[in-house]
Amino acid sequence: MLHFGGGSHPENMESTYQAIIPGLPDDLAFRCLAKVSHGYHGLLEAVSKTWRDVIRGSDYSSFKAREGWCGNWLFVLTEGSNSQWTAYDPDADRWHPLPKIPRADPSLHHYGFSCVSVRNRFLVIGGSYASYDPEFPNQRPLVTNDVMQFDPFEKDWCKVASMQTPRSHFACSVVRGKVYVAGGRKSSGSRGLALAEVYDPLEDRWEELPPMPAPQMDCIGLSYKGCFHVLSDHVGLPDQNTSEVFNPSDRTWQTVEDVWPFSRAMQFAVTVVGDDRVYTVVDWGESSIKTRDTDQGEWYNVGSVPPVLLPDHTRPLEAFGYGFAAHGQDLYIVGGKVLKWEELGAGRFDIVKLDLVRVCDPTVVPLKWRETRPMGGLARGAVIGCAFMEESQEC
Secondary structure: OOOOOOOOOOHHHHOOOOOOOOOOOHHHHHHHHHOOOHHHHHHHHHHOHHHHHHHHOHHHHHHHHHHOOOOOEEEEEEOOOOOOOEEEEOOOOEEEEOOOOOOOOOOOEEEOOEEEEEOOEEEEEOOEEEOOOOOOOOOOOEEOOOEEEEEOOOOEEEEEOOOOOOOEOOEEEEEOOEEEEEOOEOOOOOOOEOOEEEEEOOOOEEEEEOOOOOOEOOOEEEEEOOEEEEEOOOOOOOOOOEEEEEEOOOOEEEEEEOOOOOOOOOEEEEEEEOOOEEEEEEEEOEEEEEEEOOOOOOEEEEEEOOOEOOOOOOOOEOOEOOEEEEEOOEEEEEOEEEEEEOOOOOOOEEEEEOOOEEEEOOOOOOOOOEEOOOOOOOOOEOEEEEEEEOOOOOO
16 A cells, blocks of 8 residues: 555644645545546646656556556557557547667668557567668668567566567567567578567566468468467469468467468558457458458458548548557557659659558448547657557456
């Protein structure tokens, strides 16, 4: 139990003591503030010096961590954000920037990484670092095995245990509270990897897994019905409808004949809701949202991502390069870009970077889209990384 006073005080302290919330014991007031979601913290700190000291104090973050009150976070990294992640609080409908990830050379461009949320922590895993310097266009990127963790209670980054194998453009997903990775590349010109491993966040330890039956590169991963699915860069092509599936229960891989309505060469994203409801965006002319019949394995259209209407342009425009994530029952479409063509048909266009955030409940058909608060600031354009953290008690 936390104790912040609220009882009797010496006379010489009465003039300096201020209750956190007048009329409430400080323990109860502290608990009330701890339940407020992170998007409101800036407003809370502006109320008074007492509240600011509470919000910024170590007792506050420690108490929230013990209770598992991390709140809900949508983490987004865009091309125009100068490598700084931004976070959205759906309860407060507010965006705020995160501290920059500490690294030796902040001028390097980070890409090919994976990002996931697990047990109330957000992880940025592996990837490649390359220079922006145009004087060295052929400089080979550095592939890393580093794993950086964002703590939503301390609101800061730290380095945790590194993967055993450096890799970029690899499959990654969370299955039953552990992070699984497989495939990818060790360098820009290398063949795909068959190596796989799993991270236990409670022990901060990576463990090698049996390798996949075949190497995979430029692959993605998803958790589906308790298994780790690895979709290769050829998934969706007529003669390449297989995926590698790892079952954590017996630690075996199986090559599964399956049908996925996209190719890795296309702009697409996949998210799973409730462990068995899979949604994907297929960007082939019109951006269609499809879902999968969990019993039959067949795909069908749910609806489309609505076009973008710019205030100074008469024609609706199709967005591309956006982020795609799920929170509760809702699907989020974040950021992206559009090609704004000249109205007179001269064949010239401008690339407009978007900070739009659009949301729908895919179980309600026809889809009813709504816009939430835009990202704002430097956060706009193509989304490089995107993941939701949902508050849980799995601490």
